[in-house]
Amino acid sequence: MPLMQSSAEHLPFIDAVPSDQAIATADALVQAELGSGDRAALHPSIPVRTEPQFSELVEAEHARLAAGEARDSGIDLSRYEALDAPAKGDIEGWKATLQKAYASAEYLRGREINLGLLETYGKNAWLIGNSQLEDVLKSLGKEVEAMKLEQEAVEQARKAAQESVRGEMQSLEEGWRMGVGGGGEVEAGSP
Template sequence: MAAAQALIQAELPPEHATTLHSSIPAMRESSFSDLIEAEHARIGSGAIKEPGTGIDLSRYEALDAPERGDTDAWRSTLQQAYTSAEYLRGREANLGLLETYGKNAWLIGNSQLEDELRSLERDVEAAKLELEAIEQARRAAQSNVAGEMHGLEETWRSGVGRMIEAQAAGERLRQEILERRRQGAV
């Protein structure tokens, strides 16, 4: 393994770790916003940052221990410490990978992540189009049967109306029969 690694290293030009891969485009000229330019000028002049401006760096400072017995404060402080530790662990791993494999591998990894993101965005767009097609088909199906549903509803209403009329007529007839029996019994 060591011999193979030595042969590979011998074949590589000495500047391979510091030069970009030929498929990676040249770096664009940086253009910063006026706010960033003003901050660069402030840093360059050595001026002190005004309190309350810029990024709050207090989240990166060591946390103070809360008072004894304050369980909620301890829980909050512990949660912040876990979050900070996880961020630093990930940052350390990424910097280690960058140091081990060089910036080209990092840039290629970013490119692969961008390709994956584009693929996922295409999938989301396809799912949206499919959802719109299904929605249009549903609306078309509903509009196609709207007349039939309206006709069925009218038939149902008229049937219910006739049933109520028949029940009312039956009740009147029953009342007449009862009335005649009473008159005949007397």
């Protein structure tokens, strides 16, 4: 099997684990090449991180969570209850009551539409929709499993390819060492 079939810079299945000294030397070389040694400096292609802009409501919720206060309540259901008429002559009270009535009417209108759809198409349409979503989820799960199996097969093939050339790599490395050693001996012997 020829050695130059693929260009693998790292052969994890046949390379020896580097020593702590080799790792420290490599880290030192990387830091020297970076220049200033500033780990906070990012690569120019990495976009600058922007600070998030939250609304006042979200900021208030963050403050409440940071203070450890308990949540008062969730959705205010009082807006869907029957409204009491304000006192005669209270214009602001009538405006507030009218706004609440509009919100309640909009909720009830949406509810009426949904109940009409349920009556027209029946609960089976909703159940069929859920069944279709479950089928989509199952097919995606099968795709994920197939991709995992494919990845495992590629990894096993890669390991087998590396293991099959282990002897050739070792003999080439020994030949290289002997050649370099022989060259050193020749240079040491020449005047």
